[in-house]
Amino acid sequence: MAERRINPILKQVLELGPTILFFVIYMWIKDDSFRIAGTDYSGFIIAALVLIPILLISIAALWALTGKLSRMQIFTGLAVLFFGALTAWFNDERFFKMKTTLVYGSFALLLGIGLLRGRSYLQFVLSEALPMQPEGWMILTRRLTLGFALLAVANEVVWRTQSTELWVKLETFAFPIALFLFLVLQISALSRYVIEPADPAKDKPPQG
Template sequence: MTLSPGAHRMVRFVVDYGGLLAFLAGFFLTGRDLIAATWWLVAGSALALVIGLVFERRIAPIPAISGGAALFFGGLTLIFQDEMFVKIKPTIMNLIFGAGLLGGLALGKSPLKMMLGTALQLPDAAWRKLTFNYGLYFIAIAVLNEVVWRTQSNEVWVLFRMPGLMILGLVFSFSQVPLMMRHAKTDDPPPPPSPG
């Protein structure tokens, strides 16, 4: 199925953020019940993955990992009726992404270059710096999530989760533009970090 550029962007947005938007809506529509909202997260994540598969005939790796994690941690939340599982999902996922990026660097690899190398032309030193920056960003977001869910109300945490993390991701990505522009043959900003 061939999609227009606008329709393709809409499908990408739904695949990337559909589950989280459903979670946000579910939280406020169910009287701020985090367990009930988790049903919305699980259903929204599953539907987003199906939409990606139907319209794009594939599921991109990052949305597949993020959607799979939402289903896993959401499922644990519903089985055990314990909201802690849905709250620690961003912590664990961001730690995994951060450790993967920094661990790759320690092994002399650039995981970010492997993922984006065809879209961006950067010298290896710039890829290493960008990978290091993103690795630290993901670790910082994991720590921040722990602070927010352990010290704030469910309402504050849900708003931090969506749209807060999306906004932080966009701000961080745009903060990396100067680094890219010094070295890149393109002036497109790096993609925002995927929601954890």
């Protein structure tokens, strides 16, 4: 099924909104404790649990509006659901913090497996949005594999050594911004490999 186009602002709101709402809710209730069915839960755990339905609704809305979901969106949604359930069951915020390591680490692993096979799985996912020569895709895939691996390691270091509040801020803003800037810089550096769309006017024979 072909992907239907929607307002790009609405698309960004649906993709980024759940994470921003998680940050807002956490900052609002971070110092509170909530007793549910005889168990006390921290503000962080409640914010993480609230994120789950918000994210699922967002993903469902994207699917309804566009008719398509990326593998990354599906995987992220399943990771949030799984680790959110573990967080609630064991009443332990560490499970939710591990989610970020799993997501980044899995992307690094999958891209790395493709590289070992001499293929760019990144090209398979993004080739329609960014036409580029195979050599460029391999270079970008190698660099992005390293980038995802570094983010996974950075998440492990941060959540194990720093405060929950700092982790939430880095998870919400620093990690995504770092990944975005890294991609922009790499695509710019590899611009010579980008395939420009054909200009119909140039291919049109001259009028006699």
